Amino acid sequence: MPGLKEQRAVIIGGSMSGLLSALQLRRAGWAVDIYERLGTELSGRGAGIVAQHELIERLRGLGLATDGLGVEVLKRKIFDREGRLTEETECPQVLTAWERVYRLLRDAFPPEHYYRGRGLAKVTQTPDKVTAHFSDGETIDADLLVGADGIRSTVRQQFLPDVVPLYAGYSAWRALLAESDIPHDVQDTLIEGMCFGLPPGEQFLGYPVAGPDNDLRPGHRRYNVIWYRPADEKTKLQWLLTDDSGKTHEISIPPPLISRAARAEIHEAAERSLAPQFRAIVKLIDEPILQPIYDLESPHMAFGRVAIIGDAAFVARPHVGAGVSKASDDAAALVEALQAEPDVAKALKRFEVARLPENGRIIQWARHLGAYLQASQTQEEKTRAGLHSTDSAVIVETATLDFLYA
Numbered sequence: 336m337p338g339l340k341e342q343r344a345v346i347i348g349g350s351m352s353g354l355l356s357a358l359q360l361r362r363a364g365w366a367v368d369i370y371e372r373l374g375t376e377l378s379g380r381g382a383g384i385v386a387q388h389e390l391i392e393r394l395r396g397l398g399l400a401t402d403g404l405g406v407e408v409l410k411r412k413i414f415d416r417e418g419r420l421t422e423e424t425e426c427p428q429v430l431t432a433w434e435r436v437y438r439l440l441r442d443a444f445p446p447e448h449y450y451r452g453r454g455l456a457k458v459t460q461t462p463d464k465v466t467a468h469f470s471d472g473e474t475i476d477a478d479l480l481v482g483a484d485g486i487r488s489t490v491r492q493q494f495l496p497d498v499v500p501l502y503a504g505y506s507a508w509r510a511l512l513a514e515s516d517i518p519h520d521v522q523d524t525l526i527e528g529m530c531f532g533l534p535p536g537e538q539f540l541g542y543p544v545a546g547p548d549n550d551l552r553p554g555h556r557r558y559n560v561i562w563y564r565p566a567d568e569k570t571k572l573q574w575l576l577t578d579d580s581g582k583t584h585e586i587s588i589p590p591p592l593i594s595r596a597a598r599a600e601i602h603e604a605a606e607r608s609l610a611p612q613f614r615a616i617v618k619l620i621d622e623p624i625l626q627p628i629y630d631l632e633s634p635h636m637a638f639g640r641v642a643i644i645g646d647a648a649f650v651a652r653p654h655v656g657a658g659v660s661k662a663s664d665d666a667a668a669l670v671e672a673l674q675a676e677p678d679v680a681k682a683l684k685r686f687e688v689a690r691l692p693e694n695g696r697i698i699q700w701a702r703h704l705g706a707y708l709q710a711s712q713t714q715e716e717k718t719r720a721g722l723h724s725t726d727s728a729v730i731v732e733t734a735t736l737d738f739l740y741a
């Protein structure tokens with residue numbers, strides 16, 4: 336609008352939340368720059384995700400083409416230790432790769448406003464402006480700063496130093512395999528659905544996703560594997576995070592450094608507890624990814640002219656499959672509030688009021704679904720575990736938002 340100063344937003348973090356909020360802010364007329372700490376391109380590092388209807392609608396709302404977003408599967412199946420199909424249900428879903436959604440968003444955002452290798456060190460603000468201070472000493476002023484900087488958010492740590500990720504008591508082994516490497520008889524039973532194995536206190540999950548360059552042709556896709564196993568924080572998790580040189584890594588361990596003993600252990604465990612189809616899949620895993628599972632819940636998302644969104648504010652265990660759609664709902668609520676209220680600090684308060692209860696519900700539901708996988712449980716968690724660990728509960732409750740909005 337002539338005469339009105341263009342509002343400027345600085346986004347910290349160039350992954351899902353950063354790109355989703357940046358694209359929506361641009362559509363609302365803001366000048367937006369994204370600052371991403373990593374110097375290398377993020378793509379190529381993700382695994383599979385469920386593209387919930389809500390996310391697909393948001394991507395369409397941004398004018399992005401969602402045709403061929405991922406592999407459409409119709410069924411979910413559970414196989415017992417002997418490889419028998421014990422439960423089957425219809426559940427049409429689109430299963431995509433993190434990288435595919437990231438690329439779609441990244442290509443829609445002007446590259447000249449996306450800065451890599453720029454890590455935020457701290458934020459300062461006055462009633463009129465917010466200033467981002469970067470590790471290289473540079474400062475940038477803006478009307479709004481969005482902390483979209485993930486579970487270890489620098490922005491959150493500054494405003495909410497006591498809020499830290501809490502280890503859930505179990506970890507996931509993850510891998511992406513080439514469909515063409517999977518023996519044909521195994522492909523026949525597994526590849527066209529979301530398939531579960533449920534050894535006591537554990538959950539194995541596999542489903543097809545797009546192949547390299549978003550190739551959706553049968554035979555060219557990839558198979559996404561997630562295997563949740565309990566791991567006590569002080570003992571088993573420390574062992575898993577210790578590499579062959581004896582060094583124990585904090586929080587996560589780079590896949591090439593996972594010890595030979597830890598890798599051997601998952602192969603042995605597969606032989607003991609999984610269906611023959613899943614054992615054949617685990618045999619193909621050379622370099623698994625270890626993902627310790629965390630919960631994170633923030634009591635605030637707005638601090639003057641600063642907001643935190645996505646994993647910076649709330650991290651849900653993966654069972655709801657809500658990570659990216661939660662990020663996109665945060666971004667949409669932020670922009671809606673800024674459009675409704677011209678005063679940035681007041682708009683951010685409005686955004687916080689809208690999103691805190693919703694995010695709290697997602698975190699809580701994910702905790703309930705994952706309670707049975709924990710190395711130890713309180714009495715209340717044991718009760719939850721009983722409700723959500725049966726075959727019929729797992730097959731319908733996993734990776735869907737339906738129960739949250741029922």
Ligand SMILES: Cc1cc2nc3c(=O)[nH]c(=O)nc-3n(C[C@H](O)[C@H](O)[C@H](O)COP(=O)(O)OP(=O)(O)OC[C@H]3O[C@@H](n4cnc5c(N)ncnc54)[C@H](O)[C@@H]3O)c2cc1C
Nearest residue numbers: 348350351352372381382433454455484485489645646658
């Ligand atoms: C490379 C990558 C691959 C992923 N793959 C999957 C997957 O396969 N399946 C899945 O469910 N989820 C995956 N995730 C997580 C998923 O993106 C999030 O759970 C969810 O989408 C919310 O995203 P987010 O943008 O809030 O947080 P994140 O995706 O964690 O992104 C936060 C970003 O902020 C950057 N950052 C951190 N600190 C600073 C700082 N001080 N200054 C500037 N930048 C900073 C980080 O480098 C990161 O790029 C992946 C994340 C990344 C980064």
